[in-house]
Amino acid sequence: MSEATERPYILHMFTATPQMSPFDVNMAADAGYQIVVPYSHVDASNVVQLTQDAIFSRGPKGVSRTGIFIGGRDVMLAADMLDLARQAMVPPFEVSVFADPSGAYTTSAALVALVERHLKAEHGEELGSKRVLILGGTGAVGRVSAALIASLGGNVSIASHSDASRAQRVSDEVNQRFSIKTKGIGVGTADSLHAALAHADIVIGTAAAGVQIVTSADLAHAQPMRVAADVNAVPPEGIAGVNVMDNGKPLAGAARPDAVGIGALAIGNVKYQVEHRLFLRMRTGGKPVYLGFTEAFDEARAIVAGRS
Structure with a gap:
């Protein structure tokens, strides 16, 4: 046998x-x-x-x-x-x-790797030190994305549309658990959302499916925004103008003509590959490995760079 x-x-x-x-x-x-x-x-x-x-x-x-x-x-x-x-x-x-709880580790890894790639490709800039606004950021993908970006040196704001105190609690939790620095903010009013958008180089949507968190009118206030990424695959678009298939496509309606969008299916395609590769690494690697969101991000970077 x-x-x-x-x-x-x-x-x-x-x-x-x-x-x-x-x-x-x-x-x-x-x-x-x-x-x-x-x-x-x-x-x-x-x-x-x-x-x-x-x-x-x-x-x-x-x-x-x-x-x-x-x-x-x-x-x-x-x-x-x-x-x-x-x-x-x-x-x-x-x-x-x-x-990989709720797929959040692999999804966040894919999201951040794609943001990093398109920021570099389209703008020649690195993610470290950039001001990043994560809308709907108190959920699983928002938390892990915040941890990854902050670990790269990004200036991360975790935003909630419903509860500013919850956003701050989540920020405090991830800061303590992962030894990073983020801040929590409320964007429950149009004025507070517009103020946050006015200071964001990168805007990421990780809110509940089927909820639009940034309208076309809101985009006019996102003057410095270079990249918008959204994990919502259920209509309407979480961030107006970001189609689920977009993968670095120019973002119609953005204040900057060179701003690009990254949609849910583009993120999902990388996420799927990351999860498959990590399962294979566990089974075929020949020695024990311990795989969390840091390892998922390394794999996502390799995938978006075209490395096997």
């Missing part, structure tokens, strides 16, 4: 929510995992026990064909669970772990 038949590729999928995302289950299977087992209601209190159950049951050869995926919806909890799972390893009983 062959080694592959004796020891199948097994992926244990942990989530704090009642169910694992079918999207991630499909992605794992398409990356070559033969047995995919979801576990619900897993959090920081039991991730160590489950991890050690997974590593000690197959022997040193079996662990090379075993992986752990961390999903859920809470990006902060997923980061903590990734750290706890790593600390639970007892070499040579050690397996790869990949965290």
Whole structure:
């Protein structure tokens, strides 16, 4: 009997929510995992026990064909669970772990990599030191995007249309957890939104699907804006003029004639490739790896640069 038949590729999928995302289950299977087992209601209190159950049951050869995926919806909890799972390893009983809660790590990685690429290609500028406004920034993708951009030196404002105090709380949380510097602001009125747009070099929309957060009239106030990126794939456009297919297309209605837009499907295409590559790296890399949003961003950069 062959080694592959004796020891199948097994992926244990942990989530704090009642169910694992079918999207991630499909992605794992398409990356070559033969047995995919979801576990619900897993959090920081039991991730160590489950991890050690997974590593000690197959022997040193079996662990090379075993992986752990961390999903859920809470990006902060997923980061903590990734750290706890790593600390639970007892070499040579050690397996790869990949965290991507709500797809936020891979989506944010794709978004920021594309913003970085088009800012450089169209304007000859680097993302570090740029003023970046993340609208709807208190959600999962907003938080991780803020962490990535701030780590590159960007001046990040996390904005909420409904609750300025929540925006500040989220800013404080990500600053403390990831050792970065952002600020939280409210854009609940037209005047406050226009003031924020008037100081933003980059505008990113990560609000709920189907909600327009920047209208055509609002765009006139975004005088310095070079790039607008929006993850909303459900009409209407989250940022007016940014079509879901846009990938560096000139943004109609923008104050700057050289401003470009990046839409949800362009971001999604890179996100899909990032997630697939990270699952493959876990399964075929030959040694344990620990994959969070930093590693996802490295992969996204390689993809947008055309590197295999």
